[in-house]
Amino acid sequence: MVRLRFLARYAELLGREEAMLDVPLPATVADVVRRVRDEIPGGERLPERPMAALNLKHVRLDAAVGDGDEVAFLPPLAGG
Amino acid sequence: MGHVTTEPISPGALVALVAAPECGGTCLFLGTVRDGPKDGGVTGIEYTAYEAMVDAEFERILAEARRQWPDARVAVRHRLGLVPTEEASIGIAAAAPHRGEAFAACRYVIEAVKQRIPVWKKELRTDGSALWVDPQGRPAVVGPE
Numbered sequence: 001m002v003r004l005r006f007l008a009r010y011a012e013l014l015g016r017e018e019a020m021l022d023v024p025l026p027a028t029v030a031d032v033v034r035r036v037r038d039e040i041p042g043g044e045r046l047p048e049r050p051m052a053a054l055n056l057k058h059v060r061l062d063a064a065v066g067d068g069d070e071v072a073f074l075p076p077l078a079g080g
Numbered sequence: 081m082g083h084v085t086t087e088p089i090s091p092g093a094l095v096a097l098v099a100a101p102e103c104g105g106t107c108l109f110l111g112t113v114r115d116g117p118k119d120g121g122v123t124g125i126e127y128t129a130y131e132a133m134v135d136a137e138f139e140r141i142l143a144e145a146r147r148q149w150p151d152a153r154v155a156v157r158h159r160l161g162l163v164p165t166e167e168a169s170i171g172i173a174a175a176a177p178h179r180g181e182a183f184a185a186c187r188y189v190i191e192a193v194k195q196r197i198p199v200w201k202k203e204l205r206t207d208g209s210a211l212w213v214d215p216q217g218r219p220a221v222v223g224p225e
Contacts, residue, residue, distance in 0.1 A: 008200035056133040079199030
C-alpha cells in the first residue's frame with residue numbers, strides 16, 4: 001500500500017489531496033501513475049509523466065516504490 | 081526552526097541568524113510579489129506547499145551550499161499563504177568572510193529554490209480572478225497538461 005499526495009493544481013483537478021493505493025510490488029513511480037490514471041476517479045486528469053517525489057525527495061519515474069512509501073505528484077514548481 | 085512561515089519575513093531577523101564576527105560580507109535576497117505593467121493587476125499571491133518536503137529540500141540545498149562554501153552561513157525563509165503585492169515571499173541571507181562567497185552562496189540557494197522547492201502560487205487579480213502561475217510566470221491553463 002502506498003500513500004499518494006496530490007499537490008496544488010493536481011489536488012483541484014482530481015478533487016482530492018490524498019489517497020491510498022494498493023500497488024503490486026515490485027513497482028515504479030510510473031506504475032503508480034498508470035494505476036492512478038486507471039483506477040482513481042478523476043485520475044486521468046493527472047499527466048502521463050508528472051513530476052514526482054518519493055518520501056519527500058524528487059525522483060524520476062523509474063524509481064522503485066516500496067510498501068508504505070509516500071508518492072507525491074507535483075505540478076510545475078513556482079516557488080521563490 | 082522550519083524554513084516556512086505564514087508571517088511576514090523579517091530581513092533583520094534573517095541577517096541576525098547568519099551574523100558572525102568572522103563574516104565581513106552579508107548578502108540579503110528578497111523575492112517580492114510583483115505587479116508589473118504586464119502582470120494584469122496582481123493584488124497578491126496565495127502560496128501553497130508540500131510543507132514536509134519543503135523543509136527537507138531546503139535542508140539538502142543548504143547542505144550543498146555549505147559543502148561548496150564552507151565558510152558561508154546561510155539562512156532562508158519561504159512565506160506561505162496570502163502574500164500581498166510588494167511584500168516578500170522569500171528571504172535568503174548569506175554571510176561569509178568575503179563578499180564573493182556571500183553572493184555566490186545566496187545566488188546558489190535562490191536558483192536551487194526555483195528548480196526544486198515544492199511551492200506553488202495562485203495569482204489574485206484586481207478583477208477577482210485567481211490563476212495558478214506556471215514556472216515561466218504565465219498563468220497556467222486550467223486542465224490536464
